[in-house]
Amino acid sequence: MDCKEIREYITLEPNDERVEIQTHLLQCTSCADYRRRQHSLDVVLQAEMRWETPADLTARLLNIAANPALLANPTVMLQPRPKGWHVVLVYTVTIMAVILSIAMGVQIFGLLATQIGLQSTIDQLVIWPSQAVAQLIQVLPESRYVIDFFLQARTYLLWLLCVAVVWAVLDRWTPQMSSGRSQVQA
Numbered sequence: 001m002d003c004k005e006i007r008e009y010i011t012l013e014p015n016d017e018r019v020e021i022q023t024h025l026l027q028c029t030s031c032a033d034y035r036r037r038q039h040s041l042d043v044v045l046q047a048e049m050r051w052e053t054p055a056d057l058t059a060r061l062l063n064i065a066a067n068p069a070l071l072a073n074p075t076v077m078l079q080p081r082p083k084g085w086h087v088v089l090v091y092t093v094t095i096m097a098v099i100l101s102i103a104m105g106v107q108i109f110g111l112l113a114t115q116i117g118l119q120s121t122i123d124q125l126v127i128w129p130s131q132a133v134a135q136l137i138q139v140l141p142e143s144r145y146v147i148d149f150f151l152q153a154r155t156y157l158l159w160l161l162c163v164a165v166v167w168a169v170l171d172r173w174t175p176q177m178s179s180g181r182s183q184v185q186a
Ligand SMILES: [Zn+2]
Pocket: 002, 003, 006, 024, 028, 030, 031
């Protein structure tokens, strides 16, 4: 096996301990370096791609899964009932952590792609939509204004999406909380 094949094996099967690979790694310092880099990248990827859900939420969801009847009775489910701002804070932090993890994941994937030579494939994939856009502009020149608008509005659209997600989460919580409260009062 040559260096290229060895590196492909290391990338695709990081835990493969076959003798040919081990022998080559002992003789070839550049492949040994490649394997070390690959391993440290794996460690970072595993740490970054793991999302911790709040223990409180996990316990509550497991409780509901074990006793589906709890869904019909929100007062039982919400004992002890968390404070409103606490729920908002937990979900906001969770969503921010998820978004940050995705951003980090994309960045690390970029690094990984460069290292294993996926970059040219990705470049082609990125070029393909821009070729389609270029053709569209040729056929329909007015579409350029619409595309420009969307490119400029992209950041705002992403923020709106974040706000929409937070609102959807809060909206699901609020009726449960208020129905729980009204049942307690009644
Ligand atoms: Zn080698």
